[in-house]
Amino acid sequence: MTDLHPIVAAVTERIVKRSAPRRRKYLDLIERGRDAGTNRAQLSCGNLAHGFAASGEDKAVIRTGAAMNIGIVTAYNDMLSAHQPYGRYPEAIKIAAREVGATAQVAGGVPAMCDGVTQGQAGMDLSLFSRDTIAMATAIALSHAMFEGNLMLGICDKIVPGLLIGALRFGHLPTILIPAGPMPSGLANKEKVRIRQLYAEGKVGTAELLEAESASYHGAGTCTFYGTANSNQMMMEVMGLHMPGAAFVNPGTKLRGELTRAAVHRVASIGWDGDDYRPLGHCIDEKAIVNAIIGLLSTGGSTNHAIHLPAIARAAGISIDWTDFAELSEVIPLLTRVYPNGSGDVNHFHAAGGMAWIITQLLDNGLLHRDILTVARRDLTDYGKEPALENEALVWNACPAEPRDTSMLRPVSDAFSPDGGMKLLSGNLGRCIMKVSAVDPARWTIEAPARVFSDQDDVLKAFKAGELERDVVVAVRFQGPRANGMPELHKLTPSLGVLQDRGFKVALLTDGRMSGASGKVPAAIHLSPEALGGGPIGKLRDGDMVRVCANTGVVEALVDPAEWEAREGADAPPPPYDTGRELFALFRHHSDLAEEGASAMLAAMETEI
Known part of the structure; x- marks a missing residue:
């Protein structure tokens, strides 16, 4: 067995030491939740009667308290393709639970918004804050103390992080994430x-x-490009929170149904009354978080997880930062080319060997923690196998020795890139990240005059007016969580791509987000501190020379230091008001830095524990 890579070991150890006081408090919390917290056995007769009043044929079993009752938290709606398949899942889960003597109830629903629908629209300002709303809705669903295990039904961008953050506050409960799969x-x-x-x-x-x-x-299913939704599914595999190989099986197939059935059976077998107790709060530890970062880097995954992973980690009492990402990126090779980093989509990736092949490669080369507590029967080794049906029975087979398509997957020895392609940049403009896995190395350094905007629509107007027909760093400020909720600016991609294709040197610089599908245009994003509140991007003026360099890790305005120091920041635009955005003013006013997870909820929570 290959030894763990020394950088992976060192970063993990640093995270363990940094997190020790907060992690200890968290583990104490979930121990109290199991041993002294409210649970079904402690409910009064009136409480319990309310809890099983409408449970039909399961009422007698729930009433006795002798078997696990599984809480289902669902992000079902039938407007979004990724979540539409979940409509029939609860009934199937209840049937599967009865097969092993357990019961299941829908504990609650959470919102599921789609960045694809809201991209470039006012609703996108609610996108990032929907994650914390989902976390709180998950906590409300589980607060009824009726459950000894959880199944989380969610796939897309903010939904999986939100479900995990909420479920981690009930971390004494075993929990499995159930995907629905990508559309064809x-x-x-x-x-x-x-x-x-x-x-x-x-x-x-x-x-x-x-x-x-x-x-x-x-059609029904997750969008097939490798954005945040599919990066979520990848992370659930490398963290061991799915049934092995469940991530990218299409909806409506027999295999998809059997994997869901297996998840129900499995969660019923890992409760605290048995001899294989696997609570979520112990499954998500420092090693599992490092595995998630490594999975993200090795597959060219979504930049949004530079925000979501710190938030998930905080909910489990673990502290990570972008330096951890950057140091791991230096030694984690890029093993996949999935659109927008390549031509094929996640279906092609899955057919080529998918997550089983990636996990096997990383384990065999000492680039993942094997010894994490997963929801499967052993450790992460189980996730190096592919699910299949043989004589109608679910089995797991060894992954292929070689990828079935080398345009999609490569071994560590012949990687697409020797590093993971997520760079940390810093300088007099702050601290940000840049994903370069889909960017031509010739464009990793852009030095050009800035054109400064405070609204993405103004960028598009300038493009249409021909005002950006030159080398340019397009700086879009007041897009951070405190200003307007930190929307994605993916709507700018086609226009910036046109400028780049015309031969201009182009980069985006912003305190906002770009997209989980960040592509060929260099984008220095999540710039912190943000413009609102005094971040240095607020000092930038039209015509200032700006250098964005992924090779040296620099983002800076090439302005005389004395002049730069003397400059005042720009005035902020008025706060967003309409389309419900005003309801999230509390989140905006109290949100912390992007590197810490851009969360008002977690910042407030930590002051109380």
Whole structure:
């Protein structure tokens, strides 16, 4: 067995030491939750009667308290393709629970919003804060003390982090995440990008664009590009919180159904009354968090997890920062090319060997912690196998010795890149990250005059007016969590891509987010501290030379230091008000830094424990 890579070991040890006081408090919390917290046995007769009043044929079993009652927290809605399949899951889960003498109830629902629908719209300002709303809704669902185990039904961007953060406050309960899988492949990704850029140039109309988008996003299931939603599913595998291999099996298939059934059976067997107790708060430890970072880097996953993973970790009493990401990125090779980092989508990735092959490669080369507590029967080794049906029975087979498609997957010895492609940049403009796995190395350094904006729509107006036809660093400020909720700025990608294709040196600089599908345009994002409250991006002026360099890890305004120091920050635009955004003013006013998770909820929580 290969020894753990020394950098992986050193970063993990540093996280363990840094986290020790907070982690101890968290473990004490979940011990109290199990041994002294409210649970079904302590409910009064009136409490309990309310809890099983509508449970039908399961009422007698729930009433006795002799078997596990599984709480289902669901993000079902039928407007979003990824979550539409969950509509029938609760009934299937209840049937599977009865097969092993357990019961199940829907504990509650959580909101599930889609960045694809809200991209570039006012609703995107609610996107990041929906994660904390989901976490609180999950806590409310589980607060009824009726459950000894949990199943979480969620897939997309903020939903999985929110479910985990909420469930971790009940970390004494065994918990399994159940995905629904990606939709089948649609329009080729290169063609989709081509049509988007033609539309940005005014060369095709709305009808042609809508036809292309409809051919891309065409049915039930997760979007097939490798953005935040599918990065979530990857992380659940490397953290051991799925049934092995469950991430990328399409909806509506027999295998998908059997994996869900197996998850129900498994959660019923890992409760505290048995001899294989696997509580969520112990499954998510420092090693599991490091595995999640490594999975993200080795697959070119979503930049959004530079925000979500610190928040998930904090909920488990663990402290990580972007320096941890950057140091791991230096030694974790890029083993996949999934769109937007390549031409194929997650279905092609899965067919080529997928998560089983990636996990096996990383384990065999000492680049993942094998000895984590997973929800499977052993350790992370179980996740190096592929699920299949043999004679209608669910089995797990060894993954292929070689990838089935080397345009999608490569071994560590022949990686697409020797590093994970997530760079930490710092300088007189602050501290930010840049994902370079899909960026031509010739564009890793951009030095150009700034054009400064405070609204993404103004960027698009300037593009259409021809004002950006030059080398330019497009700086979009007042996009941080305190200013407007930190929306993604993916709507800018086609226009910036057009400028880059015309031969200009182009980069985006922002205290906002870009997208889980960050692509070929260099983007220095999550700049902290943000403009609102005095962040240095607020000092930037049109025409200032700016250097963004992933090679040296620098983001700086090339302005005389004395002049820079003397400058005042720009005035902030008025706070967003309409489309419900005003309801989230409390979140904006108290949100902390992006590197800490951009959460008002967690910051407030930590002052009380």
